[in-house]
Amino acid sequence: MNGRGRDPIKDWTEVSKRAAAASGVRPRVRPAPGHAIRSGGGVRPIAGWSVGGLVVAVAVVIAALSLRPSAAGPGASDAHGSAQSAGSSGPVASAGLDDPVVDRVDDGVFRLELTTPRTTYTPDVAIEPVATVTYLGPDPSIEVFHAAHPIGFMIDEVDGKRSMGGGMDQPCKTTTLTRGVPLAQPFMKGGSPDTVFGEPWYVDPVLRLPTGTWRIAAFLDVSAGDGGGCGAERHRLTASNVIDVVAGSSSPTASGAANPAPSLSADATVARELVRKYEDGLATGHEDIAWGFLSPWSQRDIGSLAAFVDRARALAQDAPGPVVVEDPNRDATVIAVALVGPRAADLAAVADPDRTFVVPVRRNGTDGTVASTEYLVVAPIDGEWLIWIDPAAGSSDASPEPSA
Amino acid sequence: MTTPNPTADDAFQRAAEELWMPVYRFALALTNDLGEADDVAQEAFVRLWRARATVDWREPVVGWLLVAARRVALDRFRRLARELRLRPAPSVPIGLDSTTIERFADLRAELACLTRPERAAILLSAAEGWSTEEIGAALGISAGAVRAAASRGRAKLAEAAR
Numbered sequence: 433m434n435g436r437g438r439d440p441i442k443d444w445t446e447v448s449k450r451a452a453a454a455s456g457v458r459p460r461v462r463p464a465p466g467h468a469i470r471s472g473g474g475v476r477p478i479a480g481w482s483v484g485g486l487v488v489a490v491a492v493v494i495a496a497l498s499l500r501p502s503a504a505g506p507g508a509s510d511a512h513g514s515a516q517s518a519g520s521s522g523p524v525a526s527a528g529l530d531d532p533v534v535d536r537v538d539d540g541v542f543r544l545e546l547t548t549p550r551t552t553y554t555p556d557v558a559i560e561p562v563a564t565v566t567y568l569g570p571d572p573s574i575e576v577f578h579a580a581h582p583i584g585f586m587i588d589e590v591d592g593k594r595s596m597g598g599g600m601d602q603p604c605k606t607t608t609l610t611r612g613v614p615l616a617q618p619f620m621k622g623g624s625p626d627t628v629f630g631e632p633w634y635v636d637p638v639l640r641l642p643t644g645t646w647r648i649a650a651f652l653d654v655s656a657g658d659g660g661g662c663g664a665e666r667h668r669l670t671a672s673n674v675i676d677v678v679a680g681s682s683s684p685t686a687s688g689a690a691n692p693a694p695s696l697s698a699d700a701t702v703a704r705e706l707v708r709k710y711e712d713g714l715a716t717g718h719e720d721i722a723w724g725f726l727s728p729w730s731q732r733d734i735g736s737l738a739a740f741v742d743r744a745r746a747l748a749q750d751a752p753g754p755v756v757v758e759d760p761n762r763d764a765t766v767i768a769v770a771l772v773g774p775r776a777a778d779l780a781a782v783a784d785p786d787r788t789f790v791v792p793v794r795r796n797g798t799d800g801t802v803a804s805t806e807y808l809v810v811a812p813i814d815g816e817w818l819i820w821i822d823p824a825a826g827s828s829d830a831s832p833e834p835s836a
Numbered sequence: 837m838t839t840p841n842p843t844a845d846d847a848f849q850r851a852a853e854e855l856w857m858p859v860y861r862f863a864l865a866l867t868n869d870l871g872e873a874d875d876v877a878q879e880a881f882v883r884l885w886r887a888r889a890t891v892d893w894r895e896p897v898v899g900w901l902l903v904a905a906r907r908v909a910l911d912r913f914r915r916l917a918r919e920l921r922l923r924p925a926p927s928v929p930i931g932l933d934s935t936t937i938e939r940f941a942d943l944r945a946e947l948a949c950l951t952r953p954e955r956a957a958i959l960l961s962a963a964e965g966w967s968t969e970e971i972g973a974a975l976g977i978s979a980g981a982v983r984a985a986a987s988r989g990r991a992k993l994a995e996a997a998r
Contacts, residue, residue: 440943440946440993441958441959441962441993442962443939443943444947444959444962444963445962445963447936448861448864448865448963449861449963450932450936451870451874451940452860452861454933454936455856455874455932456852456856457852457877457878457881568978712910717952717953718951718953719951720953720981720984721977
């Protein structure tokens, strides 16, 4: 109950019922005056409509979405993700032309997520999909058994015959997954050379594809649980992204916008995607997810999830404008700025120095000026990519970014 | 070109009639905004429509819709938050009476102290009777995290009511 004697939860239950009753599934196209398209209330979205009418209406919506992806609002553009899994099948993820394509599936024990940085490419541009597997089960960690890698990749042409069949060596290897901590696996080629994808294509570690519409699939195939070894309970999940490769050179992109980002290495892509997910977690109130991306040192340094939430909110309050995740870099001057003090000591002790990246995150004010820059450090520990936060950020002694 | 599929079309219409309320409520818990919730729920159903040919209609599709709604909400919020970090002027569904709108305006402010998981954990349990496991599945987090979120949220509401 609140101070005025109301129970906000009961109140919300009633208000949300009324609001739901006043709305319903409908076409987004606004009717001409005098042409009511909605019922006055209830769950019956389009009362009196025949199925055929609904088909036409939704087809109109789809046509509108297809023609004007931006007009339908964020997340409404062509769906390019797809998912199939043994336990659950998630719906497609949204993607604009230059947005990442994301697909996530889980079977209750493991979650597989595949991210391709963009929806549309040209044949000369590197495509850098990254897949992650996260253990969701009850134990703090789990040992999984798999072939050469827990995650493999396949590519096939949508409405075509060209494909990269995947496949990898079949030793029974083990990997330990920590609950809630994603293990990233950048794309790698696998399969047998053929007339379409010959040996030179397989030898080149960078993925580029000819024009066409392509489905990139990541498949998780691991065994875990009782029995041990590769004969234990098997978990198989597949997540896929559909991308378009269009004729032309790398810029401008299909949307007409220049593509300022040079191709990143696979490690740099993982580092950038991890930081983006971290920032997404902060921006969307999922601080607990962002917390899971932090290195043990960072978690110890902050102290608790509650303190982390406070820190995140302080950062957002100080810099309420857009957050820009810059490309990871290993430039000596940036490293020198970022790798000092106890954070540097911890990184030196536990992380692979050759795979350590500094990812500047610029936090802006509402007027667009840079309010502060946090230098996150990203590196793998035993193959798990984690973030080392900037201890000064979010504290009272954090120095604001000098204006340009 | 859309080819009508009577079976899938019927199933979709049933889903639209039966599942609008829980999907809308879930979207409202996530967005804390009447207009946003409407858009998010609409988009979830549009996605279901687009996928109707591949959906296994023998299984309940509510989970499918909730995951879709969550993704739409997060996409929308992420972009809005990133671009603006300021909430747009609240919009409301057409046809909603002014008393309800005013009541929600008060509630919206009251619930703004909660995070999305906290709102979903508390409100959907009460309004829809969902279990922590069901809410966790919709949010993409564990049941334990839902319980923790509910606990934190209730504490915040209690604190705010003092």
